[in-house]
Amino acid sequence: MTDAATARARFRRMAAMRAFDEACLEALRRKAIHGELHVGLGQEAIGAGMAESLRPEDAVVSTHRNHFHGLAKGVDRRALLAEICEREAGLCRGRGGHMHPFDPATNFSATGIVGASIPVALGYAHAFRLRGEAAVAVGVTGDGGSHTGGFHEALVMAGAANLPMVVLVENNALAISVQFDDVSPTETVSERAAAYSALGLHVDGTDVDAVAETFARAMDHARSGGGPVIVEATCHRFRGHFEGDPEGYRSKEERQRVRDNFDPLRLYRHRLAAAGVGEAEADAILAEEKSAMKALLAEVLEMPLPDPAGAMLYRFVEEARA
Amino acid sequence: MSAVAERANDRLAMPLPATIAEAIALEMERDDTILCLGEDIGRAGGVFGTTTGLQERFGSARVVDTPIAEMGFAGMGVGLAQAGMRPLVEIMFVDFIGVCLEQVYNAAAKIPYMSGGRQRMPMVFKTAGGCIGSAAQHSQCLWGLFAHLPGMKVVAPCNPHDHKGLMAAALRSDDPVVFIEHKALLLRKGRDFRHHPDVPDGAYTLPLGEAAVVREGSDVTLATLSASVEHALAAAEELAGEGVSVEVIDLRSVVPLDADTVAASAGRTGRLLVVDEDYLSFGLSAELSLRVIDRLGLSGLRQVERLALPDVPIPAALSLEKAVVPGPELIADRLRQMAKGV
Numbered sequence: 243m244t245d246a247a248t249a250r251a252r253f254r255r256m257a258a259m260r261a262f263d264e265a266c267l268e269a270l271r272r273k274a275i276h277g278e279l280h281v282g283l284g285q286e287a288i289g290a291g292m293a294e295s296l297r298p299e300d301a302v303v304s305t306h307r308n309h310f311h312g313l314a315k316g317v318d319r320r321a322l323l324a325e326i327c328e329r330e331a332g333l334c335r336g337r338g339g340h341m342h343p344f345d346p347a348t349n350f351s352a353t354g355i356v357g358a359s360i361p362v363a364l365g366y367a368h369a370f371r372l373r374g375e376a377a378v379a380v381g382v383t384g385d386g387g388s389h390t391g392g393f394h395e396a397l398v399m400a401g402a403a404n405l406p407m408v409v410l411v412e413n414n415a416l417a418i419s420v421q422f423d424d425v426s427p428t429e430t431v432s433e434r435a436a437a438y439s440a441l442g443l444h445v446d447g448t449d450v451d452a453v454a455e456t457f458a459r460a461m462d463h464a465r466s467g468g469g470p471v472i473v474e475a476t477c478h479r480f481r482g483h484f485e486g487d488p489e490g491y492r493s494k495e496e497r498q499r500v501r502d503n504f505d506p507l508r509l510y511r512h513r514l515a516a517a518g519v520g521e522a523e524a525d526a527i528l529a530e531e532k533s534a535m536k537a538l539l540a541e542v543l544e545m546p547l548p549d550p551a552g553a554m555l556y557r558f559v560e561e562a563r564a
Numbered sequence: 565m566s567a568v569a570e571r572a573n574d575r576l577a578m579p580l581p582a583t584i585a586e587a588i589a590l591e592m593e594r595d596d597t598i599l600c601l602g603e604d605i606g607r608a609g610g611v612f613g614t615t616t617g618l619q620e621r622f623g624s625a626r627v628v629d630t631p632i633a634e635m636g637f638a639g640m641g642v643g644l645a646q647a648g649m650r651p652l653v654e655i656m657f658v659d660f661i662g663v664c665l666e667q668v669y670n671a672a673a674k675i676p677y678m679s680g681g682r683q684r685m686p687m688v689f690k691t692a693g694g695c696i697g698s699a700a701q702h703s704q705c706l707w708g709l710f711a712h713l714p715g716m717k718v719v720a721p722c723n724p725h726d727h728k729g730l731m732a733a734a735l736r737s738d739d740p741v742v743f744i745e746h747k748a749l750l751l752r753k754g755r756d757f758r759h760h761p762d763v764p765d766g767a768y769t770l771p772l773g774e775a776a777v778v779r780e781g782s783d784v785t786l787a788t789l790s791a792s793v794e795h796a797l798a799a800a801e802e803l804a805g806e807g808v809s810v811e812v813i814d815l816r817s818v819v820p821l822d823a824d825t826v827a828a829s830a831g832r833t834g835r836l837l838v839v840d841e842d843y844l845s846f847g848l849s850a851e852l853s854l855r856v857i858d859r860l861g862l863s864g865l866r867q868v869e870r871l872a873l874p875d876v877p878i879p880a881a882l883s884l885e886k887a888v889v890p891g892p893e894l895i896a897d898r899l900r901q902m903a904k905g906v
């Protein structure tokens with residue numbers, strides 16, 4: 243059974259992640275984000291579960307739905323939110339935006355191109371091996387990304403070289419409108435691990451305790467020389483693929499059913515209770531995280547946008563130095 | 565209201581994607597070798613709605629929802645074409661061509677030539693380009709890239725009428741055609757277009773490679789395509805109020821490139837501005853300028869200018885995006901400067 247301190251910490255992490263993406267939604271409503279926005283609401287247990295076993299020297303390469311992975315890796319949330327809100331003080335000076343956060347300080351990066359994350363993780367894994375470091379490279383993808391050539395090629399290479407790479411598949415069973423069952427040749431993604439001499443693990447991605455345990459096992463396996471691991475975490479996307487998605491492919495009732503039955507924060511309440519953390523304390527944690535993000539968003543919205551005069555900067559090192 | 569007026573009204577209320585879906589449906593009806601492959605094109609009808617209703621009508625074998633496996637289904641298109649079918653392959657955003665360019669430029673584009681003309685390649689790569697605020701990996705146009713690689717026709721229409729006619733022409737072409745829609749236009753309805761919102765009901769084709777003069781003028785010739793035509797028309801209207809008369813030409817395709825129409829106009833006005841939402845260097849703007857100079861001679865023009873995306877990835881921040889992506893204000897500014905010149 244999970245002890246009170248651990249349960250509390252896990253719940254707080256999930257609450258912080260939810261509050262972060264809710265702040266992003268608010269920023270969008272206030273027109274501080276003018277491009278596409280993909281939030282991870284409903285998938286908090288995965289980000290929160292992975293956070294515990296990520297070390298500073300590990301790397302995470304994420305996707306278009308990357309906020310929780312960045313927070314899990316320890317990216318500064320003020321800088322991340324400022325980047326999402328296109329500010330000069332953002333993580334990437336407002337150049338990258340929400341799909342393209344890069345933080346060399348924490349070894350965190352992402353891509354808006356589906357499947358393109360895993361080959362980059364492979365590169366980190368090779369570097370770690372080459373330098374004799376005990377670090378692990380985590381490549382994140384959705385179920386949709388698991389069908390790409392990049393996913394396959396990177397796992398072929400990682401498997402052949404027994405590299406310290408963990409591929410985390412957030413399987414929310416949807417790639418925009420396309421249902422996993424309609425296009426996958428296998429029932430799960432994790433069972434494909436055998437083809438790459440990798441370890442395949444499957445976990446309920448709405449259960450933060452299960453994710454934390456499974457992800458820790460995967461990281462230990464890769465860190466101790468066991469080779470690559472595929473961790474498939476099943477989950478549900480609470481909102482449209484992007485904000486503004488008309489969601490013609492699923493009914494309002496279906497979406498509501500998912501929200502009612504698979505909310506990882508609500509599902510965790512009984513574990514909190516079993517660990518001796520009461521409803522009032524849980525509510526207080528939610529409220530604290532919410533108000534912290536509210537304050538942070540207010541601060542970020544005061545920050546200036548990048549000066550148009552600098553639009554051409556940062557392509558080449560000379561420009562970055564100037 | 566008369567039936568004719570009512571019909572015209574329906575057309576004006578129709579989103580551009582519905583017109584594109586209609587064009588594809590009409591071709592699929594007349595030719596059962598046409599089939600469509602792509603992400604989200606079936607059940608969802610396309611992320612912008614450009615294939616709405618097609619799967620219900622033609623079934624899931626002819627309108628295939630693919631996994632995110634562009635290399636797989638782009639190459640599948642090549643094989644289908646070689647097997648006697650006429651595939652339309654949708655690459656959701658043109659930026660994603662990076663993961664499957666192999667099948668586009670090494671296979672589809674080259675096989676007709678490599679086979680000594682024995683193998684036809686009747687396929688359409690349908691995709692959406694252009695900037696609507698989604699930063700470096702989701703905002704590019706890239707028609708210059710396809711045009712640089714020999715063997716593909718490259719089309720980028722600007723209004724409902726042309727989308728319908730050029731889509732039909734692309735699907736009937738025996739050559740590979742890259743059909744690049746603009747995301748900002750896909751969000752519009754017929755009535756939002758300044759030019760040619762009217763669309764005939766039945767199937768029709770437009771020739772690939774014929775530019776259109778969309779506004780007549782005498783002081784400056786402005787050649788462009790896709791959404792920039794709308795921006796150019798807005799800028800031309802503004803300049804008209806300042807006494808500058810701008811002729812606006814919609815190129816409609818990059819390959820073939822109708823330099824004759826542009827040269828005929830620039831020969832009269834003496835000033836040419838090429839506006840391009842694609843990258844500046846090694847692209848459409850230089851190519852067209854030179855082809856016009858070839859036709860008119862070095863002394864045939866007083867001014868030749870280019871306004872394109874400077875060679876920089878498209879930034880996320882709106883303040884930066886506005887500074888680099890040619891919109892109506894940047895175009896009007898440049899026209900004003902040119903009119904002040906010799």
Ligand SMILES: Cc1ncc(C[n+]2csc(CCOP(=O)(O)OP(=O)(O)O)c2C)c(N)n1
Nearest residue numbers: 307354355356384385386387416417418660
């Ligand atoms: C190579 C490529 N193809 C298509 C897209 C468009 N696209 C963006 S996200 C997405 C769906 C991704 O599904 P999944 O990997 O399951 O992630 P989820 O959105 O469910 O988190 C698609 C098709 C893209 N960004 N890159």
Ligand SMILES: [Mg+2]
Nearest residue numbers: 384385416417
């Ligand atoms: Mg998914």
